[in-house]
Amino acid sequence: MSQEHQVLNEKKYNKLIIALSVVIPVVVAVLFGVKIPNVEPLSFLPPIYASTNALTALILVLAFMAIQRKKVKLHRQLMTTAIVLSTLFLVMYVAYHMTSDSTKFGGEGFLKYFYYFILITHIILSIVVIPFVLITFVRGITNNIEKHKKIARITFPLWLYVAITGVVVYIMISPYYV
Template identity: 60%
Template sequence: MSPSVKGEKYKKLIVAVSIIIPVAVAALFKVKIPGYDLSFLPPIYAGINAATAILLVIAVVAIKNKKQILHETLMKVCIGLSICFLVMYVAYHITSETTHFGGQGGIRIVYFVLLITHIVLSVAIIPLVLFTYVRAWSGDFVRHRRLAKFTFPLWLYVAVTGVVVYLMLSPYYK
């Protein structure tokens, strides 16, 4: 079985997961479970975003230096961190009131541009990461590299802007 055929069998699953996660997260924003104080989570998941960004860069350096095992391990860690981020993010938002950005003027525009692009790309990055991973896992390294060149900067942007959005919003947390 060729690598591309091997990877194709996951296409429907990746598409399904890529739809289910954002829809579930959006739906959960309407759910509020009172009685839990998870206000400690935002700096933790911002830290997870920062760690993901750093590890993504190290992983790219590793593969450029032909350290495939290190690269593979770091990418798995980045995926694991992203899953941890998602769980904490949802847990915080279903137990806490929404925090609104209080800045005014030009900084408010910067904040919303970063926030909107972060949200849109965080949805788009789900299938990109999964398809990129499956292509490597199935041994389809030509298509993996081609997609990774597109996936990496977007994933890095999502991770970095997650930290920046947190830092801009942090003075307004209760």
């Protein structure tokens, strides 16, 4: 595929990437504040979506290993799976918060500061990583491999951090769930 064709393929996705990068965090923020009345809280979801984050982290590492071994098809399948899992996480996370009150962290001292540091960086980077994931994915599917590799070097550690810290946040707050 020519360089010009790759650029045209990418450009057709750019508006969608920009829209999703703005719409997803805004919709999540709005829905986070919406409480569905008279609905049983979905209190079973936090361990499931934390497990989804753990599985995403594992799949990201496996996808990295696959591409290091030049197993492009496996890499592509694993990355698609990671995107699906991250989407499922987001749906479950929003559903839980629409039916349940937020849980307050009860730890004190250093542990409290550590928890909030992890939580805040997790939240900020979960927003930041959205366009990176989408751009990296588009560059992969449009076969713009050099640009894909370049941005993947940023996307991979960001996404892995978000997936792992999602699990850490869950583990740290789980004793305080009602």
